[in-house]
Amino acid sequence: MTVLHRETETIAAIATAPGTGGIGIIRISGPRARAILDAMFRPFRAGSVPESHKLRYGTVIDRTGRVLDEVLAVYMQAPATYTREDVVELHSHGSYLVLQAILAEVLARGARPAEPGEFTKRAFLAGRIDLTRAEAVIDLLQARTRGGVDLAVGQLQGGLQEQVEVVRQGLTDILAILEVAIDFPDEDVEILDSGHLLERLEKDVEAPLDRLLALAETGKVIREGISVVIAGRPNVGKSSLLNELLQEERALVTEVPGTTRDTIEEMISIRGIPVHLVDTAGIRAHDDLVEELGIERARRKLDEADLVLFLVDAGAGLTDQDRELYGSVAGRDHIVVLNKTDIASPDLLAGLEQSFPGTEVVRISCHRHEGIEGLREAMFRRMQGDGTLEERPACAPNLRHRLVLEKSRTACRRLREAMAGGAPADLLAVEVQAALDHLGDIVGITTPEDVLDAIFSRFCIGK
């Protein structure tokens, strides 16, 4: 259980990124913030007293009276602040030397250096934000894609917390019914029956939980994108396909089998989802060391792929080499791509398609630039999985949330079984409580201290 307590130490840090910038900001939070400001800051407008949340213009001086810089200073009185403590910000010129000198002065006057994420941690401990919002702050800072930024903003606005609260409410309602049954053991069967517990469990708990778990999948794709490996025997047109998807002549294309010796990696975007494309060396038996290394690397990439495009030369039909290689692809998420349709007869194409029953087969011709859009669509459908990608959810659980959601889901499954088996109310209540506790971990109610530390240590200093 997290203890909510007021921090007594005053903390300070440079909040802007290292390097030279237009302005730099020093942030101070805690009971001494105001006193430190008063001691260091000389406003140009004589007699001006700090009014909360108003910028003032002046100089900061050190203890010898030396002017360190001209700054804009703002004093923000608790509790309407980021940390809910008194906060001071000094906006100086963005020289790192100046910022360090000002920070040293702030520390000398009674603050201590803030740890990574400590400002946000204080906001969380003071109860201003829940844990999902705190995590959204770091997601926002570290987002690498536009979609990742959107998800972080949605989470910062409480989208995820609200959805978790819906499930918690469903569980709390069930718990209330169980408690009545525990208090009146003679009527417990009746109470449990009239409570429609199974129905409630399904509608108010399991369904929204499953939806959140599906969103977690989508969130991962939106934040990180997926890795797509183009595989096939030599000369089927893998590099030609990479170039088509990139719309530039990135990889060398020749009629000589074994042209690509090393993997070639590029990013493309399909409907805003980052796709990490990997062109590989054609896999075949060989006696050339460089080619062997390339093939080894190709196999490794194949193992890491989220999706494999298995390329076949439709003009040549299926060879033993194709069949052998397909053996290592068939078990993964893949799309069969028939290339060189320009030199294949319709009969041959139809026959090839039949060689891959139950598998998605897409026809393309890199030579004629045909079928590429269809392939992109097929890739998008595959990334989308259960269909939540198209809707662009406002927020999505991250890996940590997902792991506890799964635990909560498992507790619900046990609860369902116990209900079906006619277990007594007090036993059912134990499972409901377990499911509730796991959800409490997400928003920060029951999160263990070491998990909190791990989360906040991912932050940069000054946030």
Ligand SMILES: Nc1nc2c(ncn2[C@@H]2O[C@H](COP(=O)(O)OP(=O)(O)OP(=O)(O)O)[C@@H](O)[C@H]2O)c(=O)[nH]1
């Ligand atoms: N007719 C026809 N030829 C193609 C097509 N796509 C690629 N080719 C030709 O096939 C040959 C091999 O193409 P690449 O893209 O180098 O094939 P690769 O699979 O990367 O080959 P390796 O790197 O050697 O494994 C080249 O001569 C291409 O011009 C196509 O759609 N139709």
Ligand SMILES: [Mg+2]
């Ligand atoms: Mg190649």
